[in-house]
Amino acid sequence: MNKAYEKLTKCYKSVKKKIDFKPKIALVLGSGLGDYAKEIKVEAALDYKDIEGFPVSTVPGHKGRFIFGYVKEVPVVAMQGRVHYYEGYHMEDVVLPIRLMKKMGAEVLFLTNAAGGINEKFHAGDLMLIKDQISSFVPSPLIGPNMDKLGTRFPDMSDIYDKELRSLIKKTAKKLDIPLQKGVYIQLTGPAYESPAEVRMCRLLGADAVGMSTACEAVAANHMGMKICGISCISNLACGMTDQPLSHEEVQEAADKAAPMFKKLVTECIGAMGKSLE
Numbered sequence: 001m002n003k004a005y006e007k008l009t010k011c012y013k014s015v016k017k018k019i020d021f022k023p024k025i026a027l028v029l030g031s032g033l034g035d036y037a038k039e040i041k042v043e044a045a046l047d048y049k050d051i052e053g054f055p056v057s058t059v060p061g062h063k064g065r066f067i068f069g070y071v072k073e074v075p076v077v078a079m080q081g082r083v084h085y086y087e088g089y090h091m092e093d094v095v096l097p098i099r100l101m102k103k104m105g106a107e108v109l110f111l112t113n114a115a116g117g118i119n120e121k122f123h124a125g126d127l128m129l130i131k132d133q134i135s136s137f138v139p140s141p142l143i144g145p146n147m148d149k150l151g152t153r154f155p156d157m158s159d160i161y162d163k164e165l166r167s168l169i170k171k172t173a174k175k176l177d178i179p180l181q182k183g184v185y186i187q188l189t190g191p192a193y194e195s196p197a198e199v200r201m202c203r204l205l206g207a208d209a210v211g212m213s214t215a216c217e218a219v220a221a222n223h224m225g226m227k228i229c230g231i232s233c234i235s236n237l238a239c240g241m242t243d244q245p246l247s248h249e250e251v252q253e254a255a256d257k258a259a260p261m262f263k264k265l266v267t268e269c270i271g272a273m274g275k276s277l278e
Contacts, residue, residue: 004092005147007053011096012103014052019044021068023077024277025270026098026106026226028217030113033233034063034080039263042069048081054100055083055093071267074274077101084213085138086190095141095220099150102224108165108273109221110266111230115209116194117237118202119183124237125258126181127265128209129169130161130230134186134202135215142223151223160222165229165273172268178261183208185232187215209234231265233258 021043029036047065048056056064067078079101085094098109117126146153173180186202188194190212194202202210209232221228235253 002145002147004096004144005149007092008096008099008103011051011054011100014054015046015066015100015104018050019046019066019068021075021077022105023068023075023101024106025071025074025076025108025110025273026101026104027076027078027110027266027270028082028098028112028214029078029080030082030213030233031235033112033114033259033262035259036263036266037067037078037080039267040067040069040071040076040078042067044068055089055096072271072274074270076270077104077106082213082217084190085216086212091139091141091216092144095217098217098220099224102150102221102226106226107277108227108229109217110270110273111214111217111228112262112266113185113211113214113230113232114235115185115211115232116199117208117234118186118199118210119181119208122181122183122208122234122237124234126234127173127178127258127262128181128183128185128232128234129166129173130185130214130232131166131182132184133160133215133218134184134205134207135219137186137188138216141216141220151225155223157219157222160218161229162227164276165227168272168276169229169231169265169269172272173265176264176268178265180265181208181234183232185214185230186210188212229269231262233262
């Protein structure tokens with residue numbers, strides 16, 4: 001058996017021994033957005049460290065656990081803190097949580113993150129609907145022997161972020177009177193923030209926001225046939241666009257300010273998605 005698939009199976013069995021819950025939607029909570037868990041009617045929680053062989057998040061502000069419960073009666077599993085490539089994990093471990101949530105039963109992956117704004121029309125605190133992505137700067141999670149039980153060797157990437165889900169999010173934001181930017185997200189490795197020249201490069205490539213996660217998770221989820229949507233909280237303007245140095249504290253502060261708007265939007269979107277999955 002493929003070693004990565006064997007590890008995934010072991011993690012799944014470890015979870016099933018502790019939690020009997022089948023989610024419809026998997027939600028990944030980015031930096032500063034972990035408090036959304038308070039909006040969930042919690043049925044159970046499971047720390048990553050209690051799952052055999054599971055990678056553990058080491059980033060400040062990332063609690064490192066799965067939350068199982070309901071949002072507007074829709075069964076969800078939420079990652080309160082994700083695993084990043086820059087923490088030193090192999091890419092197959094970085095996306096292992098996404099694959100695990102699919103095995104749990106999740107059909108939709110709702111990705112969120114805190115990102116630096118590259119588009120000059122963006123402002124700190126904006127929410128951006130991800131319409132496409134660039135992940136060429138990080139290793140593909142599909143490198144190595146293909147896990148045939150998960151998906152095909154050469155998956156199509158022409159519609160990573162599902163059109164219907166994007167339309168649903170746009171309509172929901174409009175109904176709630178929440179301003180919503182749209183754009184392309186680019187993932188770089190981190191953990192250093194981008195240089196001004198790298199920001200200019202990303203803009204030339206067509207990116208609107210930059211971060212250190214998400215794109216690799218979307219590739220793994222797309223490989224497995226999950227429907228994917230994503231929202232970035234623009235936590236700051238990227239390096240070189242202002243005179244202010246960047247810090248993780250700034251990222252968390254901006255996410256905290258945007259949190260009420262973010263929570264409202266995500267909650268309503270999950271409720272609408274739940275109806276579409278019935």
